Amino acid sequence: MNAQPPVVTGWRCSACETRVSISQVFSWRCPNSSQTDRHHVLEIENAIAPLRSTGDANPFVAFQRYLAWDAFAANLGLEFESRTKIIRDLDDAVAKVAGTGFRTTPFLRNDELSKSLHFTEQGGVWIKDETHNVAGSQKARHLFAQLLHLIAVEHVGRAPWRSQSERPQLAIASCGNAAIAASTLARAVNWPIQVFVPEYSDAATIKILNSLNANTVRCARVATDPPGDPCVYRFREAISSGAIPFGVQGPENAWCLDGGRTIGWEMAVVAEDLDGALFSRMFVQAGGGAFATCAANGFFAGATKPKVHAVQTEGCAPLARAFLIAQKTGGARNAGSRWSQCMWPWETTPSSIADGILDDETYDWIGACNAMVDSGGWPVVASEAQVHESFELAHRVTNVDVSPTGAAGLAGLLAIRQEIADDERVIIIFSGVRRQ
Numbered sequence: 257m258n259a260q261p262p263v264v265t266g267w268r269c270s271a272c273e274t275r276v277s278i279s280q281v282f283s284w285r286c287p288n289s290s291q292t293d294r295h296h297v298l299e300i301e302n303a304i305a306p307l308r309s310t311g312d313a314n315p316f317v318a319f320q321r322y323l324a325w326d327a328f329a330a331n332l333g334l335e336f337e338s339r340t341k342i343i344r345d346l347d348d349a350v351a352k353v354a355g356t357g358f359r360t361t362p363f364l365r366n367d368e369l370s371k372s373l374h375f376t377e378q379g380g381v382w383i384k385d386e387t388h389n390v391a392g393s394q395k396a397r398h399l400f401a402q403l404l405h406l407i408a409v410e411h412v413g414r415a416p417w418r419s420q421s422e423r424p425q426l427a428i429a430s431c432g433n434a435a436i437a438a439s440t441l442a443r444a445v446n447w448p449i450q451v452f453v454p455e456y457s458d459a460a461t462i463k464i465l466n467s468l469n470a471n472t473v474r475c476a477r478v479a480t481d482p483p484g485d486p487c488v489y490r491f492r493e494a495i496s497s498g499a500i501p502f503g504v505q506g507p508e509n510a511w512c513l514d515g516g517r518t519i520g521w522e523m524a525v526v527a528e529d530l531d532g533a534l535f536s537r538m539f540v541q542a543g544g545g546a547f548a549t550c551a552a553n554g555f556f557a558g559a560t561k562p563k564v565h566a567v568q569t570e571g572c573a574p575l576a577r578a579f580l581i582a583q584k585t586g587g588a589r590n591a592g593s594r595w596s597q598c599m600w601p602w603e604t605t606p607s608s609i610a611d612g613i614l615d616d617e618t619y620d621w622i623g624a625c626n627a628m629v630d631s632g633g634w635p636v637v638a639s640e641a642q643v644h645e646s647f648e649l650a651h652r653v654t655n656v657d658v659s660p661t662g663a664a665g666l667a668g669l670l671a672i673r674q675e676i677a678d679d680e681r682v683i684i685i686f687s688g689v690r691r692q
């Protein structure tokens with residue numbers, strides 16, 4: 257039995273440097289974050305070396321000791337085996353609703369795509385395929401650590417509610433995949449959830465949310481709101497009335513930055529097993545930015561650091577704007593103290609067929625910028641034509657039923673293909689399945 261100790265030592269705010277103990281219950285936000293100032297985000301402090309999988313098919317078990325949750329649950333007094341059991345039991349419950357539990361997802365060179373983009377045999381494009389992950393995208397990975405946190409607290413009798421029927425509602429602001437993932441996990445443990453969705457949400461998504469018993473609330477842009485996403489404003493109102501943040505935005509609940517790293521760890525251990533196959537770049541489509549932050553931080557725990565390119569569309573690129581401003585005002589690494597100067601909501605109403613990356617603000621911009629600086633990467637803004645092209649190309653040459661958002665990393669690759677040598681090995685992540 258692998259009973260090595262957990263590696264996460266605590267949390268530190270990327271904006272004000274306040275530290276929060278790993279033993280703290282419900283440590284969603286920096287203590288200095290408030291109703292009027294959400295410019296704080298807790299980042300995980302740890303040192304993972306060397307990165308090793310136990311070989312378990314479930315990534316939360318395979319990489320258990322690297323999870324912030326593992327350190328947290330150990331502090332609650334739970335032994336290693338009890339912690340593993342909590343993961344497995346919760347995974348079983350999720351599988352009953354989702355049809356699958358968490359399993360390492362495929363990560364392979366795609367020969368057809370590599371050939372059509374003129375890479376040599378030595379180089380090529382590797383696809384991490386998340387379309388068969390729980391709830392059809394990478395989002396459930398982020399949320400599972402939050403659920404583990406809540407369930408572990410209940411398990412040791414530390415929850416302030418007396419019975420399951422008194423549980424406060426979960427809440428999430430999302431336009432699609434994150435909402436479906438959150439509602440799937442909530443359903444697995446019969447936890448009530450409120451989902452704040454945009455006015456333009458498609459019927460297919462709403463139907464899925466209804467089938468999962470989520471309480472959906474459509475949010476129109478209203479004149480009295482400041483600039484930004486109305487779903488996020490309604491979500492914050494719910495939080496201040498006692499709901500539990502259960503979303504994929506680090507400033508609202510930093511625990512999403514824990515489980516999201518499993519995707520990077522999975523890729524990193526495969527990369528280490530490939531003789532000499534060093535990856536030079538990783539393209540990650542960025543909406544709120546938690547995905548790019550986690551995929552990169554997870555991967556960086558391994559032996560190599562491919563250049564990270566966060567990919568946005570020309571219709572909504574606040575991260576690329578922030579990166580440039582941060583570079584000019586003291587550097588794009590650890591720019592958290594310059595939050596208001598660098599990051600604000602995109603002014604024009606965002607539009608793209610990659611509608612999952614249209615967040616007005618890149619909430620996790622600090623983590624994404626740090627990953628790009630640390631790896632020598634930079635943000636790529638793809639044209640809408642390239643977003644269309646990537647979706648069509650993905651469907652023409654691969655057999656993955658990826659969505660336009662899920663293929664948007666490929667649009668970033670198309671955008672800078674001429675800057676990439678033909679023998680480079682690059683990673684894209686097909687992060688979500690197409691929904692009709």
Ligand SMILES: Cc1ncc(COP(=O)(O)O)c(C=O)c1O
Nearest residue numbers: 433543544545546547612687688
């Ligand atoms: C399929 C898919 N890929 C990528 C993203 C971007 O993730 P993040 O918002 O964490 O940047 C989303 C977000 O909705 C998504 O649904």
Ligand SMILES: [Zn+2]
Nearest residue numbers: 269272286296
């Ligand atoms: Zn802070």
